[in-house]
């Protein structure tokens with residue numbers, strides 16, 4: 237076989253890196269990696285077109301798909317009918333057990349925004365998933381022992397592989413790096429897919445950061461080939477797509493259509509969406525510039541248009557619409573804690589009222605809050621697919637109306653972005669992809685907003701509330717000042733360098749995780 241595993245082969249890794257799994261990766265790579273690369277090129281072309289003045293809009297060439305009234309996505313699969321609370325989190329051993337036991341209906345097992353894709357996280361995470369599905373998982377510390385609750389109390393597992401853009405450099409084919417997305421997908425499907433089917437559920441996925449329906453078509457083709465290769469009936473795999481890029485918001489219906497025999501709905505991935513809004517129009521001046529990150533709420537007009545359209549589109553096609561992540565997490569400070577719960581409750585109340593069928597929480601402590609809100613709207617019903625939202629009419633102009641977002645760019649906002657990005661990158665480089673910083677959950681998506689805002693504010697020469705202009709020198713000075721405020725400031729030197737590379741660069745770096753990943757052997 238031309239497949240080479242150059243990552244470590246630790247104890248039990250051979251249970252994941254089987255001939256069957258590597259064979260599947262090889263086939264998928266040979267059949268689809270060329271298309272993946274072409275689609276990534278297409279992303280870059282589109283950004284260039286927008287930089288030259290083009291506008292995003294609903295596609296003329298797919299109007300028939302939107303106008304055809306009769307198609308629907310597949311009926312919800314077992315374990316995915318009632319999704320009123322979904323918890324997300326990385327696949328380390330303790331969090332795997334805690335998430336499955338949390339009382340949420342679904343666990344998004346994250347190999348993406350909340351994960352640093354070190355080789356050990358990639359393969360170790362798959363082993364934890366395998367052990368969870370075979371109910372062979374436990375964990376203990378001096379203080380506590382962890383075991384799974386009975387089957388009927390466990391969340392349904394939905395795995396989120398990496399996006400199309402990320403490479404996997406520990407697994408080569410003909411000497412070439414492979415796709416992180418295909419590796420995560422294939423390792424899970426080969427090791428755990430049939431076991432999930434035997435348990436009466438299935439291999440389920442969340443698909444991140446897609447930018448077009450053609451990228452969804454690629455996933456659908458991958459599913460068809462993989463099911464055929466492993467002898468799994470076509471249509472067993474189900475996938476919920478995150479609508480979390482600006483271009484994808486104009487192709488929601490087409491994305492559902494491409495994946496219709498495997499679709500389990502759409503999710504409003506708000507943090508990457510904001511990142512994408514900035515990124516897509518980063519050189520288009522003040523019209524696409526956002527104020528301080530923490531002042532952009534879900535009720536500003538362009539975010540509201542996006543979530544309303546998502547519910548309308550999903551329910552028109554019989555698909556679940558899942559809400560996004562309120563980043564507030566429980567705090568030991570009672571006042572901060574109370575505010576966190578109030579904000580999460582308000583966020584979920586808006587989503588449930590708008591017609592979402594469920595939503596995300598970042599922490600087991602928030603499961604009850606989300607469930608109570610959705611219980612009060614859903615009652616005995618498992619979802620509200622019957623709430624068609626035919627009243628919603630969202631135009632391209634509304635989706636593109638970033639300019640009316642209220643709020644200012646302040647020195648405090650700049651300092652917050654700098655500090656959060658550096659603290660997050662330090663954790664990421666140490667192998668932890670989600671952390672609590674300043675009482676909020678931070679992950680790759682939120683850190684992308686922070687560094688992209690700085691990049692754009694610098695390009696636009698934004699004047700802060702203090703009268704100072706955002707420049708390369710100011711960002712560097714603030715980075716040093718903010719690091720000095722942190723404990724163990726020596727820990728942050730590599731993160732500082734990486735931060736400046738992605739915030740102060742002349743050329744915009746597409747994803748901060750790309751140069752970050754190059755730091756690993």
Ligand SMILES: CC(=O)SCCNC(=O)CCNC(=O)[C@H](O)C(C)(C)COP(=O)(O)OP(=O)(O)OC[C@H]1O[C@@H](n2cnc3c(N)ncnc32)[C@H](O)[C@@H]1OP(=O)(O)O
Nearest residue numbers: 324325331334335349350507561598599670671672677681
């Ligand atoms: C933009 C997006 O994509 S959002 C989705 C991606 N992001 C995520 O998934 C982030 C998920 N959340 C997390 O990773 C965590 O909640 C963090 C890192 C933000 C905070 O974690 P901690 O600092 O451990 O929080 P805290 O100390 O309050 O945790 C209390 C307990 O809850 C557990 N816990 C916290 N969050 C989770 C979670 N998401 N899943 C499972 N268990 C969790 C902790 O492991 C800990 O367990 P223990 O008491 O048995 O030791």
Ligand SMILES: O=CC(=O)O
Nearest residue numbers: 505506507508681
């Ligand atoms: O993945 C979710 C997001 O908000 O980004």
Ligand SMILES: [Mg+2]
Nearest residue numbers: 349505508681
């Ligand atoms: Mg995301």
